[in-house]
Amino acid sequence: MSNTPPTPDELPHKHYLNATYGSGIRSWLLTTDHKRIALLYLASVTVFFFIGGVFATMIRIHLLTPRGALVTPETYNKLFTMHGVAMIFFFLIPSIPAVFGNFLIPLMIGAKDLAFPKINLLSWYIYLIGGCFVLYSFGTGGLDTGWTFYTPLSSVYSNSAVTPAVIGIFINGFSSILTGLNFIVTIHTMRAPGMTWFRLPLFVWAHYATSLVMILGTPVVAITLLLAGLERMFHLGFFNPALGGDPILFQHLFWFYSHPAVYIMILPSMGVVSEIIPTFARKPIFGYSFIAGSSIAIAVIGFLVWAHHMFVTGESAYAALTFSFLSYLVAIPSAVKVFNWTSTLYKGSISWDPPMIYALGFIGLFVIGGLTGLFLACLGLDIHIHDTYFVVAHFHYIMVGGAVMGYVGGLHFWWPKITGRLYPRSLSRFAAIILFIGFNLTFFPQFILGYLGMPRRYHTYPPEFQVLNVLSTAGASILALGYLLPMSYLIWSMRYGKVAGPNPWPATGLEWKTDSPPLTENFEVTPEVTWEPYDFKSRPDLGLETGAPLPAPAHGDD
Amino acid sequence: MHRTGELYGQFETLEQQKESATLGMWIFLVTEILFFGGIFLTYAVNRHLYFTAFGVGGNMLDLRLGTINTVVLIASSFTMAMSVWSAQTSQKKWLPIFLVLTLVLGFVFLGIKYVEYKQKFDHHLIPGHAFDLTYRMNHPAPGDDPKELASERKEIEEALATEDPGNPQGGLVALNSHAQLYFSLYFGMTGLHALHMVVGAGLLIWVIKGSLKGRFSASYNTPIEVVGLYWHFIDIVWIYLFALLYLINRHLG
Amino acid sequence: MSEHIVSPKLYVVILFALMLGTFLTVAAAVRDFGPWNIVIALAIATGKATLVILYFMHARYSPKRTQLVIVCSIFWLAILLALTATDYMTRSQRESQIAPPSIFYRA
Numbered sequence: 001m002s003n004t005p006p007t008p009d010e011l012p013h014k015h016y017l018n019a020t021y022g023s024g025i026r027s028w029l030l031t032t033d034h035k036r037i038a039l040l041y042l043a044s045v046t047v048f049f050f051i052g053g054v055f056a057t058m059i060r061i062h063l064l065t066p067r068g069a070l071v072t073p074e075t076y077n078k079l080f081t082m083h084g085v086a087m088i089f090f091f092l093i094p095s096i097p098a099v100f101g102n103f104l105i106p107l108m109i110g111a112k113d114l115a116f117p118k119i120n121l122l123s124w125y126i127y128l129i130g131g132c133f134v135l136y137s138f139g140t141g142g143l144d145t146g147w148t149f150y151t152p153l154s155s156v157y158s159n160s161a162v163t164p165a166v167i168g169i170f171i172n173g174f175s176s177i178l179t180g181l182n183f184i185v186t187i188h189t190m191r192a193p194g195m196t197w198f199r200l201p202l203f204v205w206a207h208y209a210t211s212l213v214m215i216l217g218t219p220v221v222a223i224t225l226l227l228a229g230l231e232r233m234f235h236l237g238f239f240n241p242a243l244g245g246d247p248i249l250f251q252h253l254f255w256f257y258s259h260p261a262v263y264i265m266i267l268p269s270m271g272v273v274s275e276i277i278p279t280f281a282r283k284p285i286f287g288y289s290f291i292a293g294s295s296i297a298i299a300v301i302g303f304l305v306w307a308h309h310m311f312v313t314g315e316s317a318y319a320a321l322t323f324s325f326l327s328y329l330v331a332i333p334s335a336v337k338v339f340n341w342t343s344t345l346y347k348g349s350i351s352w353d354p355p356m357i358y359a360l361g362f363i364g365l366f367v368i369g370g371l372t373g374l375f376l377a378c379l380g381l382d383i384h385i386h387d388t389y390f391v392v393a394h395f396h397y398i399m400v401g402g403a404v405m406g407y408v409g410g411l412h413f414w415w416p417k418i419t420g421r422l423y424p425r426s427l428s429r430f431a432a433i434i435l436f437i438g439f440n441l442t443f444f445p446q447f448i449l450g451y452l453g454m455p456r457r458y459h460t461y462p463p464e465f466q467v468l469n470v471l472s473t474a475g476a477s478i479l480a481l482g483y484l485l486p487m488s489y490l491i492w493s494m495r496y497g498k499v500a501g502p503n504p505w506p507a508t509g510l511e512w513k514t515d516s517p518p519l520t521e522n523f524e525v526t527p528e529v530t531w532e533p534y535d536f537k538s539r540p541d542l543g544l545e546t547g548a549p550l551p552a553p554a555h556g557d558d
Numbered sequence: 559m560h561r562t563g564e565l566y567g568q569f570e571t572l573e574q575q576k577e578s579a580t581l582g583m584w585i586f587l588v589t590e591i592l593f594f595g596g597i598f599l600t601y602a603v604n605r606h607l608y609f610t611a612f613g614v615g616g617n618m619l620d621l622r623l624g625t626i627n628t629v630v631l632i633a634s635s636f637t638m639a640m641s642v643w644s645a646q647t648s649q650k651k652w653l654p655i656f657l658v659l660t661l662v663l664g665f666v667f668l669g670i671k672y673v674e675y676k677q678k679f680d681h682h683l684i685p686g687h688a689f690d691l692t693y694r695m696n697h698p699a700p701g702d703d704p705k706e707l708a709s710e711r712k713e714i715e716e717a718l719a720t721e722d723p724g725n726p727q728g729g730l731v732a733l734n735s736h737a738q739l740y741f742s743l744y745f746g747m748t749g750l751h752a753l754h755m756v757v758g759a760g761l762l763i764w765v766i767k768g769s770l771k772g773r774f775s776a777s778y779n780t781p782i783e784v785v786g787l788y789w790h791f792i793d794i795v796w797i798y799l800f801a802l803l804y805l806i807n808r809h810l811g
Numbered sequence: 812m813s814e815h816i817v818s819p820k821l822y823v824v825i826l827f828a829l830m831l832g833t834f835l836t837v838a839a840a841v842r843d844f845g846p847w848n849i850v851i852a853l854a855i856a857t858g859k860a861t862l863v864i865l866y867f868m869h870a871r872y873s874p875k876r877t878q879l880v881i882v883c884s885i886f887w888l889a890i891l892l893a894l895t896a897t898d899y900m901t902r903s904q905r906e907s908q909i910a911p912p913s914i915f916y917r918a
Contacts, residue, residue: 106568111568112567112568113567113568114568115568115569115578115582116578116582117568177589181582181585181586181589184581184585185578185581185582185585186578188581188876189574189577189578189581190568190569190578215585215588215589215592216588216589216592216884216887217592218589219589219590219592219593219595219596220593220595220596220891222593222596223593223594223595223596223597224596227596227597227600227746230742230746234685234686234742235686236685236738236739236742237735237738237739237742238600238604238739238742238743243735243739244607244608244732244735244736244739245604246603246604246607248898249599249600249603249604252599252895252898253596253599253600256596256891256895303887303890304894306894307894307898315898316897316898316899316901316902316903317901318897318898318901319894319897319898319901322894322897323894521567526570580877581877581880584877584880584881585880587884588880588883588884588887591884591885591887591888592884592887592888592891595888595891596891598892599891599892599895602892603895603899606899621837625833628833629830629833632826632829632830632833632859633826635829635863636822636823636825636826636867638867639817639822639866639867640819640822643816643817643818643819643822646816647816783869786867786868787868790863790864790867790868791868793863793867794860794863794864797856797859797860797863798853798856798860800856801836801852801853801855801856802852802853804840805836805840805848805852806848806849806852807848808840808841808848
């Protein structure tokens with residue numbers, strides 16, 4: 001018999017959710033507990049995900065017919081812009097770091113909280129204020145410049161509510177910066193005794209790399225949007241050719257952040273996958289130091305490739321050549337990760353739990369998205385497929401098939417830790433499959449559409465593209481179901497789910513040694529780490545040792 | 559406000575707390591370097607494209623006031639460093655004195671900046687409808703130095719010849735337009751810098767209050783050190799602003 | 812962790828060095844060194860900045876991690892400037908002819 005402690009029948013008495021200091025709602029809105037702040041973020045990013053999703057739904061309905069089925073051309077421009085702004089700045093960039101990074105990093109390194117808990121709370125409020133400005137912009141005329149705010153459309157000619165949106169994104173940038181700052185200092189100075197750099201979970205490495213990108217890139221987009229906003233308000237001329245300015249300069253400054261921003265969106269997701277795969281393959285991860293190093297490499301090389309977004313907008317041919325070459329290089333560390341995850345699966349003892357299904361889905365979809373990125377890095381090919389649905393499909397494969405799947409997978413993996421409850425196993429596996437099918441049906445036709453020449457950001461298309469567009473919209477409705485199902489059963493499980501116990505999977509991270517849900521101060525006694533990460537064979541403290549049979553993952557009632 | 563040397567709950571030791579605070583401030587300064595870096599890049603690109611207009615614009619800045627401001631800020635960096643030393647050696651008498659000196663020098667800087675901005679306003683050099691590079695030479699004020707005005711006139715005439723060759727009317731429009739780019743960047747960069755100085759002044763007032771209550775000593779001086787780092791950074795930004803805005807084409811003036 | 816306390820004497824030396832640098836940079840600026848003017852100005856500015864970072868900000872006596880943070884930030888700023896320069900420095904005369912504003916304005 002294994003030494004796994006028996007699953008308790010009820011939640012622990014004291015934990016961070018029922019700890020009250022002051023009255024109920026004040027204790028949440030003025031909390032400095034990283035776990036509560038994570039839940040505050042969970043609620044806010046979900047709201048923005050809904051908002052972005054509503055815009056996406058309207059786009060797909062509109063594109064059911066070649067002449068447009070729903071809105072005017074001007075409104076269509078606003079739909080795709082607001083979809084992009086809401087999803088990128090207010091969902092994808094914060095999602096995993098602000099929810100799971102906040103919740104888990106102190107637990108994973110054995111600390112009581114982050115280095116600067118009050119700054120953590122301030123980050124959330126800054127996010128909310130930025131969000132309010134952007135929602136105000138959405139509500140008072142919308143935004144029609146594209147999420148990329150290219151000048152001089154955004155700074156001179158657009159008649160939409162650009163200024164409040166730009167202010168909102170500027171403010172939101174500081175939320176990102178403060179989160180990244182908090183993570184870096186925490187990981188450097190707050191690790192428990194024995195938790196050396198190479199014993200850190202790969203999730204922590206991924207967030208360290210993400211934080212580097214946050215603090216180095218976000219300030220540049222902040223000053224860029226500030227300059228574009230000033231140009232709009234005071235008729236200055238930095239980016240306006242009529243006054244001698246250069247629109248390409250805006251693009252350089254904008255993409256210097258916005259390309260590394262996509263690594264902010266994907267690196268945390270890769271960190272989640274690096275936690276899930278060894279757990280459900282019951283094997284240590286293959287090539288730990290290579291995965292850790294590749295996270296840093298992606299963060300660094302990611303800063304060297306931004307002008308591949310500008311191949312056809314007017315940069316010099318020599319610059320285009322340089323950036324094309326560098327863009328091929330950035331694929332290499334990502335490939336290293338995929339090889340290592342696959343090698344981890346090889347000869348592993350795979351169990352098909354919901355987090356594993358999401359993680360495997362991530363790997364497949366990320367590979368497709370990443371390889372199509374190489375298509376785009378090729379100068380000759382990019383001339384034809386730039387600004388077509390090929391690009392749209394490429395980045396949705398990575399951002400939705402990659403980042404969002406990692407987010408939902410992480411939600412399923414750590415839900416028992418966060419809430420102390422399990423969720424129904426069969427229903428959740430079904431939902432994962434639905435998500436995967438819906439996603440592919442939505443976005444694979446878009447690769448074909450782009451290759452055939454359908455431009456992006458257009459409210460109409462030639463009639464011969466209708467079948468593929470209808471397929472894509474049909475897929476989107478299935479994809480929506482794939483998101484609504486987990487939202488429903490996860491909320492259901494908070495009240496009616498089976499009690500999870502400290503380590504239901506079981507997994508080897510330090511966070512699984514605490515109660516589920518954990519105490520406010522995380523650990524009663526500061527832990528001392530003497531083990532290597534992902535060691536499923538010699539962790540007697542978790543009931544995992546050589547010779548003992550591997551316990552099956554616990555699961556909620558079906 | 560927190561009491562002297564109190565350990566915050568999330569830390570295990572005071573040393574960990576100090577290490578975190580200092581590293582946190584350095585990382586914040588990294589974000590500031592990239593923040594200013596973006597506008598420095600904008601300046602560099604526009605200067606590359608319009609070096610004539612930028613030269614003319616640069617020579618319209620008051621070199622004397624700019625140099626005085628540089629000296630003032632360097633002196634304030636010195637007094638700030640001395641404040642940190644006072645805290646580290648528990649000189650509770652000297653600490654508020656050096657901090658107040660730093661604050662005073664900061665206010666002198668801001669005062670001189672105000673004078674400069676007012677000068678620009680009077681000379682119609684604020685970007686916008688009233689911008690006119692030739693205003694000063696066409697409307698000399700009683701106190702203006704005639705040699706200075708003459709060299710300015712010569713410079714503008716030379717610039718007009720190169721801005722839009724063959725189109726004398728267009729030349730003035732082009733020069734005004736490109737010079738407005740220079741002055742937009744001048745106000746943008748020095749304005750951003752001044753805003754940071756105001757924040758710095760606020761931080762100084764905060765630690766002055768603490769130092770008057772005797773809160774800082776050899777065993778606890780992290781806020782002084784951290785405010786010092788921020789203040790020195792502002793000094794460094796000004797050192798580069800001075801070189802790039804005030805000194806670029808003086809040799810041609 | 813023993814804290815290295817820099818002596819006031821050293822601060823005074825650095826203060827004088829910075830003042831000297833200011834004097835030199837203004838003196839050089841009003842003389843014609845052709846294309847070298849900008850080089851001299853930026854070199855002196857960088858020298859002054861280095862002194863402030865090393866001694867006033869105690870970087871010389873800080874842990875290696877702090878020194879790495881400083882070097883990395885300068886490196887990243889260099890990436891921003893250098894790679895953008897690969898575009899602007901390689902544009903042909905024809906490409907960089909932005910129409911003079913006279914087209915858009917009446918004088």
